[in-house]
Amino acid sequence: xxxxxxxxxxxxxxxxxxxxxxxxxxxxxxxxxxxxxxxxxxxxxxxxxxxxxxxxxxxxxxxxxxxxxxxxxxxxxxxxxxxxxxxxxxxxxxxxxxxxxxxxxxxxxxxxxxxxxxxxxxxxxxxxxxxxxxxxxxxxxxxxxxxxxxxxx
Numbered sequence: 612x613x614x615x616x617x618x619x620x621x622x623x624x625x626x627x628x629x630x631x632x633x634x635x636x637x638x639x640x641x642x643x644x645x646x647x648x649x650x651x652x653x654x655x656x657x658x659x660x661x662x663x664x665x666x667x668x669x670x671x672x673x674x675x676x677x678x679x680x681x682x683x684x685x686x687x688x689x690x691x692x693x694x695x696x697x698x699x700x701x702x703x704x705x706x707x708x709x710x711x712x713x714x715x716x717x718x719x720x721x722x723x724x725x726x727x728x729x730x731x732x733x734x735x736x737x738x739x740x741x742x743x744x745x746x747x748x749x750x751x752x753x754x755x756x757x758x759x760x761x762x763x764x
Contacts, residue, residue: 649674654744654759662740662760667718669730673748678726679757681713682740716760717746738762 664682671679718732726732734740744759 649677651747652744652759653746655742658761658763659742659744659758662716662742662758664716664740664760665734667716667732667734667740667760668713669718669726669728669732672726672728673717675725676721676723677717677719678730679748680716680718680726680732682716682760683713715755715757716740717757719743719759719761721761732762734762738764 662682663684665685666683667680668683669678669680673679718726740760740762742758743761745756746759747754747756749755
């Protein structure tokens with residue numbers, strides 16, 4: 612009888628220890644991790660430059676409240692200024708590259724808003740997109756560094 616009680620006590624101790632270790636070392640989903648604690652994030656002390664974009668298109672959600680997005684600038688230049696750029700061939704090449712490969716940014720927010728793939732975020736006239744820091748991440752072709760952008764009123 613004594614051996615059976617020792618065996619049951621050992622099994623219960625093992626189960627309790629397994630549960631405690633799982634809780635302590637279990638997966639961390641980063642839901643409550645501040646953005647500045649994430650790897651590759653460097654934030655400025657104060658907001659930086661204004662990013663000239665009228666909307667952003669999310670292509671990859673990085674964390675809750677943060678997503679990589681293409682910045683799109685629609686309707687900011689007149690046809691005359693585009694014709695002036697086309698006259699200068701190197702400028703025209705850069706313009707074509709910018710037209711097909713828009714700049715990438717990391718969008719962040721403090722309101723708890725969640726982003727999703729292919730979401731379009733528009734910047735209204737009352738808002739501005741400001742650079743808040745830089746984000747470095749790895750790709751198949753190496754490391755990329757992009758601005759961290761927050762839409763503020």
